[in-house]
Amino acid sequence: MRKISRESLEFKYLIFVIGLLITGILWSGIVSFSAVSLEKIYGRSFQSIMWVTLISIIGITVVAFLFWIVARKLVIKPLQSIEKAARSLADGDLTFRLDLKADDEIGRTSKAMNESSRSLGDIFQRVKNGSKRVTAVAEKVESEFNKVRENTKLETEAIANIASSLEEMNSAAAEISESTERLAVSTEEKAASMEEIVTSISQVAHSAQELSNVVDTTSSSIEELSATIKEVAYKAEELAAASEETLAATEEISSSIKEVEQSAKESAMLSEKVKNEASTLGISSVGKTIEGIQNIKISFDNTANSINKLGVRSDEIGKILNVIDEVTDQTTLLALNAAILAAQAGEHGKGFSVVADEIKDLAERTSFSTHEIAALIQAVQQEVKDAILAMDEGLRSVEEGLSVANDAGDALSKIVESSKKSAEMSFSIERSTAEQAKTTRLVSESMEKVKNMVSQIAKATLEQSKGTLLITKATEKMRDVSNHVRTATNEQLISTKHISEAMELASEKSIQIAKAVNEQRAGASQIFSSIEKIKDTPKHNMDRMFSINQSLKGLFKNTELLTNELKRIKLPDEGSAGYTDIDIVRFGVEPVGGVSPLEIQEKFSPLAEHLSKKTGKKVVLKVVSDYEGILRDIEKGLTQFSFVSPVTYILAKKKYGTQVIAKALIQGKSTYRSVIVTKSAGRINSIEDIRGRKFAFGDPHSLSSYIAPRNMLLNAGIDLKDLLHYEYLGSHEAVADAVLSANFDAGGIRESEANKFKDKGLKFIQFSENLPGFIVCVSKTMPQGTKESLEIALTALTDTRPESSAILHSIYKRYSGFEKAYDTEFAQLESMMSQLGLP
Amino acid sequence: MKFAVFKIGEEIFGIEINKVVEILNTQKVYSLPELPDFLSGVITVRGEVLPLLDLRKRFGVKSTDTKELVIIVRSESEKIGLLVDEIKEILSLNVQEITTPPSIFKGLQKKYLTGLGKKDDRIIILLNIDYLLTSEEKIILKESERILEEDAGTGKATER
Numbered sequence: 001m002r003k004i005s006r007e008s009l010e011f012k013y014l015i016f017v018i019g020l021l022i023t024g025i026l027w028s029g030i031v032s033f034s035a036v037s038l039e040k041i042y043g044r045s046f047q048s049i050m051w052v053t054l055i056s057i058i059g060i061t062v063v064a065f066l067f068w069i070v071a072r073k074l075v076i077k078p079l080q081s082i083e084k085a086a087r088s089l090a091d092g093d094l095t096f097r098l099d100l101k102a103d104d105e106i107g108r109t110s111k112a113m114n115e116s117s118r119s120l121g122d123i124f125q126r127v128k129n130g131s132k133r134v135t136a137v138a139e140k141v142e143s144e145f146n147k148v149r150e151n152t153k154l155e156t157e158a159i160a161n162i163a164s165s166l167e168e169m170n171s172a173a174a175e176i177s178e179s180t181e182r183l184a185v186s187t188e189e190k191a192a193s194m195e196e197i198v199t200s201i202s203q204v205a206h207s208a209q210e211l212s213n214v215v216d217t218t219s220s221s222i223e224e225l226s227a228t229i230k231e232v233a234y235k236a237e238e239l240a241a242a243s244e245e246t247l248a249a250t251e252e253i254s255s256s257i258k259e260v261e262q263s264a265k266e267s268a269m270l271s272e273k274v275k276n277e278a279s280t281l282g283i284s285s286v287g288k289t290i291e292g293i294q295n296i297k298i299s300f301d302n303t304a305n306s307i308n309k310l311g312v313r314s315d316e317i318g319k320i321l322n323v324i325d326e327v328t329d330q331t332t333l334l335a336l337n338a339a340i341l342a343a344q345a346g347e348h349g350k351g352f353s354v355v356a357d358e359i360k361d362l363a364e365r366t367s368f369s370t371h372e373i374a375a376l377i378q379a380v381q382q383e384v385k386d387a388i389l390a391m392d393e394g395l396r397s398v399e400e401g402l403s404v405a406n407d408a409g410d411a412l413s414k415i416v417e418s419s420k421k422s423a424e425m426s427f428s429i430e431r432s433t434a435e436q437a438k439t440t441r442l443v444s445e446s447m448e449k450v451k452n453m454v455s456q457i458a459k460a461t462l463e464q465s466k467g468t469l470l471i472t473k474a475t476e477k478m479r480d481v482s483n484h485v486r487t488a489t490n491e492q493l494i495s496t497k498h499i500s501e502a503m504e505l506a507s508e509k510s511i512q513i514a515k516a517v518n519e520q521r522a523g524a525s526q527i528f529s530s531i532e533k534i535k536d537t538p539k540h541n542m543d544r545m546f547s548i549n550q551s552l553k554g555l556f557k558n559t560e561l562l563t564n565e566l567k568r569i570k571l572p573d574e575g576s577a578g579y580t581d582i583d584i585v586r587f588g589v590e591p592v593g594g595v596s597p598l599e600i601q602e603k604f605s606p607l608a609e610h611l612s613k614k615t616g617k618k619v620v621l622k623v624v625s626d627y628e629g630i631l632r633d634i635e636k637g638l639t640q641f642s643f644v645s646p647v648t649y650i651l652a653k654k655k656y657g658t659q660v661i662a663k664a665l666i667q668g669k670s671t672y673r674s675v676i677v678t679k680s681a682g683r684i685n686s687i688e689d690i691r692g693r694k695f696a697f698g699d700p701h702s703l704s705s706y707i708a709p710r711n712m713l714l715n716a717g718i719d720l721k722d723l724l725h726y727e728y729l730g731s732h733e734a735v736a737d738a739v740l741s742a743n744f745d746a747g748g749i750r751e752s753e754a755n756k757f758k759d760k761g762l763k764f765i766q767f768s769e770n771l772p773g774f775i776v777c778v779s780k781t782m783p784q785g786t787k788e789s790l791e792i793a794l795t796a797l798t799d800t801r802p803e804s805s806a807i808l809h810s811i812y813k814r815y816s817g818f819e820k821a822y823d824t825e826f827a828q829l830e831s832m833m834s835q836l837g838l839p
Numbered sequence: 840m841k842f843a844v845f846k847i848g849e850e851i852f853g854i855e856i857n858k859v860v861e862i863l864n865t866q867k868v869y870s871l872p873e874l875p876d877f878l879s880g881v882i883t884v885r886g887e888v889l890p891l892l893d894l895r896k897r898f899g900v901k902s903t904d905t906k907e908l909v910i911i912v913r914s915e916s917e918k919i920g921l922l923v924d925e926i927k928e929i930l931s932l933n934v935q936e937i938t939t940p941p942s943i944f945k946g947l948q949k950k951y952l953t954g955l956g957k958k959d960d961r962i963i964i965l966l967n968i969d970y971l972l973t974s975e976e977k978i979i980l981k982e983s984e985r986i987l988e989e990d991a992g993t994g995k996a997t998e999r
Contacts, residue, residue, distance in 0.1 A: 329864070330864075333862055333863070333864065333908075333926075336843075336862050336926055336928075336929065337861050337862050339928075339929040340843060340856055340859050340861070340862070340929060343841040343856045343929055344856060344857060344859075353929075360928075
């Protein structure tokens with residue numbers, strides 16, 4: 001067939017060559033004729049040559065013109081229609097149909113294009129259906145994750161890594177989609193770049209294969225996750241049992257402490273009583289006893305003294321009596337001698353003898369009395385001796401009594417002392433026991449809390465594992481779907497194979513996709529390592545869930561985007577005509593506050609239409625899942641102007657020289673405020689009170705829920721390290737809920753958002769300065785004319801006119817128009833960002 | 840007749856009053872070497888050295904009383920001190936109240952006794968002082984007195 005087609009072309013060229021030959025022959029005839037005349041007419045020869053030359057140029061021109069007409073009819077026209085068809089294919093419009101009946105190469109090419117568009121249409125139809133299923137599954141997964149998030153609020157940091165890995169996967173997927181897109185763009189340039197489509201499709205197939213593998217990997221990772229969660233649940237049960245035991249033990253301690261307290265009280269009372277009795281009764285009576293005994297001793301001493309004196313006196317009397325006795329003896333002797341002498345004297349001595357007898361009698365009587373007295377005195381002395389002996393004994397007893405009494409006094413003092421000490425000790429025991437009881441109560445209370453928390457964790461983990469089961473199922477479905485996609489893509493590949501036979505691989509694209517796939521692989525391996533970490537880090541569960549949810553949202557958004565992208569491809573049965581030849585301007589829109597890309601597409605479509613009408617360019621919406629997508633699109637020149645947050649604008653300006661042209665007005669105002677909120681019933685009354693507390697931020701990229709509150713805290717001298725704990729909860733509502741439920745002490749959100757919760761118990765601590773709202777910015781390569789016309793078209797919008805109002809309210813019901821904006825208005829925001837170390 | 844009545848142990852003795860020189864309290868007694876057993880020693884009474892005869896030893900009577908008295912008696916021309924327990928009284932006895940002693944009374948030979956006095960229920964042994972010492976004893980006594988006087992002059996006599 002190809003041989004025939006070459007022959008056929010040769011035939012056309014043959015006609016052309018023959019024509020040229022005829023002309024040449026004719027011309028040579030003229031020239032030769034002229035040469036003959038030249039011989040004859042010499043002299044005019046030079047002039048003649050000039051004429052001939054002129055005529056021949058004209059002749060050739062005429063022949064060439066005729067040939068062009070023929071060639072146009074046969075070649076250029078059909079080529080143009082093919083080009084047109086290629087362009088509409090590039091725009092994703094597969095509705096064209098080439099009606100070239102010729103049986104030459106061009107005719108066959110057009111047939112092949114028709115065929116390929118039909119088969120591409122089929123393929124995309126299948127892809128569309130596949131993506132629909134993916135969307136449905138993603139929705140299901142999202143709702144399940146929402147459930148899981150609500151139930152548990154706990155995830156590990158490792159899953160945050162999964163999230164980022166998934167994000168990377170997403171971006172890789174985004175790159176794949178970009179590659180496809182660029183593939184489309186490149187087809188604009190030449191029909192020949194269709195090769196790239198084919199190549200890209202095969203790359204898509206490859207990528208789908210990879211995606212399928214990644215899904216498989218994810219699925220197994222999730223199974224592992226599920227197992228880990230089960231383990232966590234088991235541990236939580238153990239923990240619960242342990243805390244139950246601890247609680248019981250604490251209660252026992254508490255009751256024994258009460259007993260101790262009671263005993264200590266009684267002991268203190270008894271000690272006090274003993275102390276009082278001992279000190280009041282005992283000591284005084286012992287003192288009296290000692291005094292009495294001392295008195296007794298003194299009187300004993302006195303008595304003994306007197307008795308001793310009596311003894312001495314008796315001795316003296318005895319001595320006197322001895323003298324008397326001696327004298328009496330002497331007297332008796334004298335009387336005897338006198339009587340003897342008287343007797344010897346005879347009659348003369350008779351009278352003398354009588355006297356001597358009387359003297360002797362007296363002496364005898366005296367002697368007798370003296371003996372009696374002596375006996376008495378002896379008796380007295382004996383008695384005195386006895387008395388002294390008795391006294392001595394008495395004195396000894398008294399002394400003994402005294403020492404005993406003293407001992408008793410000492411003992412009593414000691415008793416009083418020790419009673420005092422015992423009372424003090426009892427008091428201190430009582431006091432410390434009371435403290436102990438209080439502490440034990442606290443311990444018991446906190447154990448109760450721990451118990452509750454543990455049971456909550458157990459419950460949450462149970463629900464989490466249920467959720468994971470659902471996820472696993474969903475992932476199974478996803479795997480099925482991805483298999484479908486892969487199969488579909490493989491079919492696609494087979495269908496496009498015969499087109500691509502002559503075409504070469506576009507190595508650059510394949511490298512890019514390979515890179516993307518590598519990133520995916522890296523992401524997947526990160527998932528593995530992250531999941532490894534899960535076992536050890538059952539913390540920051542909120543973060544984890546939030547991140548997973550965010551990434552799921554991203555996934556969801558991306559599926560939506562995929563659906564949306566597919567919508568852009570006009571399939572044959574939908575049939576519609578559109579812009580083909582006019583310039584296209586791509587308009588990037590940054591998603592706001594968790595709005596899905598599809599919604600954004602719907603919200604911004606009226607504006608895009610309006611801008612198309614006013615600027616005369618086709619304005620195509622390019623929605624991405626996040627601000628990074630916006631930046632990526634700007635970097636790669638995929639969008640020419642964007643509707644972005646001021647923070648994204650600053651980043652874009654610094655990196656890619658983007659210029660601001662207009663700012664959106666909310667009810668006539670271009671600025672708004674952020675506010676730091678806390679619970680009305682809470683103890684925080686000023687921003688300084690937040691030091692050392694828990695603070696909730698929204699999104700780390702958000703001006704009103706991160707940059708502005710962070711800036712206010714910094715101005716109050718509070719950095720992140722001065723906070724007990726902080727987290728990014730994603731949305732403003734999540735921050736308000738977290739503060740209201742006292743999970744966090746304070747948080748930063750947009751004023752309009754905070755007002756919604758004011759009645760529910762939010763207190764406003766501090767407002768930020770005026771913050772810039774969303775703006776429209778253009779890439780630095782945009783021609784001045786387009787820029788100006790865009791600016792005029794935007795500023796013309798005002799909510800006073802109904803058609804403009806519809807456009808504005810479609811975006812956001814409080815938008816009232818656009819106003820020209822200048823870069824200088826963002827200087828303050830720029831400095832705030834640099835203060836936080838943001839680029 | 841009047842007698843000085845004294846006691847040695849339980850026995851009551853009497854000496855005729857004319858034979859008694861005086862009654863003294865116990866005196867310082869000096870012992871002499873080679874003195875016979877019946878003499879306790881010598882005493883000095885107003886410058887005179889007199890032999891002291893312990894009648895308790897002489898009559899073999901054991902005395903419990905520590906109290907002593909000395910009766911100075913005159914036997915023939917010699918003065919002798921008699922160591923006795925107690926001198927009771929001067930007693931007058933009638934002739935009817937004095938009986939002749941038996942040949943031996945209470946271990947005493949008749950020659951030592953002049954008679955037995957009976958007054959109330961008491962029996963008083965009346966001593967014959969002159970026969971109280973044997974002639975041999977009297978010679979020894981004389982010799983002793985001479986030695987004693989010489990010794991007293993040289994101060995050789997020792998206190999008992």
